Amino acid sequence: MRQTTVLVVDGSASDRQKLHQILDPRVQLEEAKSGMEALTFVVQHHVDLMLLASKLPDMDGFEVLRRLNLEPRFKELPIIITTHEHSQKAEAAVAMAGGFDIIRKPFVPIIVVKKVEQVLEMEYLHRNLKKEVHRQTKLAEDRLASSERLFEETVMALAKTIDAKDAYTRGHSQRVARYARHIAFKLGWLEEEQRKIYFMGLLHDIGKIGVPEAIINKTARLTDEEYSKIKQHTVIGSEILELVAEFPELAIGARSHHERYDGKGYPDGFAGARIPIYARVIAVADAYDAMTSKRSYRGVLPQNVVRGEIAKGRGTQFDPQFADVMLQIIDEDEEYILHER
Template sequence: MAERIIVIDDDPVILKEALRSLKGAGMKTVALKSGEQLLEYISQNESPELILLDIKMPGMDGFETLIRLRKMENKGNETPVIFLTGQEDEEAEIRGLLLGAMDFISGVLNLRVRHAVELIKLQKNLAKEVEKKTKENEELFLQVVASLADAIDAKDAYTKGHSGRVAAYAREIARRCGYDEAQLDAVYMMGLLHDVGKIGVPDNIINKTGRLTDEEFAKIKKHPEIGGRILENIQKMPELVCGAKWHHERFDGKGYPDGLSGFDIPETARIIAVADAYDAMTSNRSYRNVLPQAKVRAEIEEGMGRQFDPRFAGIMLEMIDEDKDYTMRDRPD
């Protein structure tokens, strides 16, 4: 398929020559006579591979046209532009390049345009390949994290799926707060890994059915710090530490490990704290069954401003109220 090039020049002789030259080189070319026509064309058609734009034109000159082109949403704001000029003008070239022009052409049109189009294609293909590989790496990382979360949950026969549910609840709370997709993915990942520190807690303590001794509870309370140390090693995602290390902090400052309070607790940790508490109450445990929904709601409401950030606890209450059939919980069956 021939490349689509738009040429804009108010001089009909130059325009005709450019069309003849480019078409002869096998390039599909559209001719326009002004910047206004270009903006109109771009708004109604697919973006071209390349725009060849004259600088000196009546009405909008080439510089003004490029400025307005870059302000267009979705179309035109990334289309490569090469300025056509009949004379060498260093000042004009500097101005054009600062505005985002790709190049200036004053001669050897076919060869320069062909090289420009090939470079653009190469850049697009490279960007697509990088995007593809990045996506593949992200999916692989998520699979590894999900498998790790399952391994953590498997230490306790009563917490199967806990990390996944906490991640899902936390993501929904964040979504209702207006987080973008990248932020939602990060919150979900933090939810999956929030209990990673339990790797360092003996199984006999995690699975104990009776009341924990003070010494045993002290060991349980170490899992946030252990999790924080583990996740500190993932330097490319430093935010992962937040969920693991501070999801047991309380809004009133009576939590652990650092006794943080209020907005000193990272926001993502405050979100995960609510999600974690909700799942703990709506899942079967070795010492009790799932709590009634009304009891869960009352506990979340009572904890607003004390255990939980009121904003995120309020969102969880909204989610509970929408869950008429109490399906948002651990359902082993």
């Protein structure tokens, strides 16, 4: 273990010798006879504590202290001023200059030892506290990263489970999540908001877990009763996701992604701004994927048809703002490759 190094800065040989007699062998003592010598030494060597005389041959000890305080790397170097001054004014001057403490001359051995030990103990605790804080912070960051990875993997697994129920919509949830995040990105939403809507997109159809596969995979026209059961996936999904207290938006996306801007959607018949903003984004992304994915009753629709449907639904099925962003994305996708990724 490295021994504690104390630098004695004093022009008086007798005072330096006295400190050696008092502090040896408790610490490793180094000496400097002037201010410049002290400034040079601390640049080249590690110092745990400086005992700095208030009067030096080349400059005032307070000038040395001032110069050290100008350097960020020396800001935490504890400095005790040694002085013949015995007034409260001297103590105030040391405190104002940033000195840690004051030791008066002529030296009283027990006082010197106690003050040096006190400073070194406090520095040891401070240094180790910083290390412990850093260690605990790193542990917390690692746990958070691990927790976030677990959450993402769990959500992804659920999304794949949902999509596996429908032979014709494999990857639907992931694509909707990706499109929704892309819309949010185009809108200039913060990264955290983009992340939220991505996960909401992944789980927007989780309620289909409660819908019979025979209905989900039916190729013929659905009866009114079957369609009613399909619509229940929004309510079932929101009830499942309401259990995730730390992420309440998940339930919103699941419940409201089939609401229409004109109020003719389900399950609540909300219109306009009453529909949660996340759900309005997911609704556009969901419709785009429905039209650009192969279905049991048709193939992938041509891009111009998809664009026309989005444009037609602007202000009725879709929030105009988000429909416009989706139209912009479609126009930028000249090769029609977005739906293939």
